[in-house]
Amino acid sequence: MKEKHTCFCWSLGNRSKFWIFLLCTGIAIFSMQTVYKDQILSRTPSAAEPLPIRLTIPVDLVYTWVNGSDPKHQDILRRMIDVLLKNHSLTATRARNLGTHRFADNDALRYSLRSVEKHADWIRHIFIVTNGQVPGWLNLRNSKVTIVNHEDIFDDPDDLPTFSSHSIEHNIYKINGLSEGFIYMNDDFFFGQNVSLEDFYTEDAGTKVVFSTWTASTVCGGKCSANLIRNGVCDTTCNYDHCAWDGGDCDEIPERLRPKDDGTSHCDYTTSIFFTNALYNRVFGARIRKVPAHTPLFIKKTVFQDFVKRFPNEIKATTKNKIRSPLDFQFEFSYVYFQMEGQSSARFKAFYSSSLYSFVMLFANEDKARKDLDMLRKTKKKFICLNDDIDYKKTREAQVTVRLLHEFYEAMFPKRSSFEIVD
Template sequence: MPEKMDAVFLWVDSADPAWRAKKVQYLPAKARESSTSDIRYRDYGTLKYAFRSLEKFAPWLNQIFLITDQQVPEWLNTANSKIKIIDHSEIIDQKYLPVFNSSVIEMNIDKIPGLAEHFIYFNDDMILNRPLSPEDFFKDGQPCDDRIYKPIVPFEDFDHILINNGILLNRYLDGRWPLSKKGIFSPKYGSTLFRNLLVLPYLKKSGVPGYVEPHGPLSLKKSSFALAKKIWPEEIAENNTHRFREYNDVTIWLVRHLQLERGEFHPRDAKFNRFLRLNQTEEIKKTLEGQRNGAICINDKAVDDYDACARKVDEYLEKKFPEKSNFEK
């Protein structure tokens, strides 16, 4: 187990009038709705429960870093020494600020002052679901993850970014797949292992077609960011100029993919993370009541009946985590 293991969260209060005014001020003249919509930024109260889940199920975490843009959740106990608020200006060069693109913020989290080499990256809608140990995230000094491939089937604007990551990774591999065979055929993947068997001929002949993305807490190393920025310096530097999401963004998943392809990870149960939409209320309820999944991501993208679904999910989360954490006032 690493001596220290930190947690990193991104959070924004999109209801803040000052933040909203700033966003409007910097909107591009021909902004794409998919990259600037308020839906992408809204806060529906999950961060408080995410913090409760950390205290209840992962009390061994060292430090919790919350990255914000001159904002602090009104309920947060900032006097708690385990919490550190990190402003965008501490990790992103002033010439790129303000920034409203999570892809840019994510690719700079390795610059957090005092961040441990081994850390877990969360979105504010990712919640731990049962008691966990450090070995659920890092084992023998390596991130726990699943290396499961799948073709990218594009349906939405975001899929451009997955393809961007894939282009950079395959240029790096340059026909050398696999650099490492670690975890390609791990029995921990269960039936999802068949995905790898199906795409194996393509992997050997043409390269990596894409991955099953966990949509859950990511185990990452600072040194992996340093290596990524050494391999792709121009592309990652260019990424910093994207104030809002753009078609040629690269994301933190590129760092994850680099760890997988270099064999710098430890295979983990493919069902450790569960991804559900906010309107899948019954599935969310069952998942929170069960112990099968180590973490759940409750995503609210393009959900009808948002208010009603958010109220239901808040009810389920309050039942799961009824007690205030020490991170709250």
């Protein structure tokens, strides 16, 4: 087409050449631009950026978010802790999972959105799932963002309020108006480089998932093997919270017992992976399974619906858990491996390279925080996760770490996004 325009222009007389040349130049430039429907992408990349691929599907982005400093949230949380204390069921693990660090808001969402607008502005729409909270800085006049309340996606009102991310995640596919293929992110995920749909999904390869080097455990406490979990027999060697309470095989759970792994970070997260892996060993066969890395996950609603049909009881039980439980059907692990092993029609491509992502756990430790954040600034990997495990009881150390965190945010993403209210 471009050659035809050129021949036509130069076949005319000299008086018309100048004006026709301008017209042809405009046509040529227009034809070089990538045009997308559904307002997926509306800009031309600079020479320093990789050329975007032509999107064949609209893609939305879903966040889950909570503001732990909200007095209403804190009041509901205190009442839940009081109930657990009254029932003598506030184990050390549960107390940790209801700690301040689990719900702290250090403006991660604000800067995550800046990274999206900077590196992934082909996203069609952004949904932020909350318990009714709205970030005070969020520009609700931006037509590309919608707040979704938990009540909008939970079928049973009795399952709310919930403080379990596992419970919420199993319901995000129900968001009204959500695209068939969407990306799920925690608010502490960031893009350090330009990303395209090809980083998550292609028609040929299907869903792309980045895996960590961590292998899901098949043994707990040295004596409890995964094949003993949910085998219909109460195995006392497995009836501890760090061994997923034997998968619920025992009639009574000794809630008063302090877990042997007291102080272990994210105990219920790791234990729920152990439990989910044990279930999948029974359903799909025993095998080595790597744990998905803390990176954005591409999800297809049709696959998710098949997933729910295959494991309705496990998903329902997880949805009813108001706080993280060792018996949770861990979301990313269960969805990803269902797609790999339980969905014969689903295409899937696994990546095991740590060069794609950086994961940093933040503690109330100034030296470690400086070292880790400097590393992130230097490497600027495609996917970044900054997980908050700060002990806020260590007031001075926590304040220093948070200050360093904000300095990192501003260094990486200094430009205010259109999702923020202009002061």
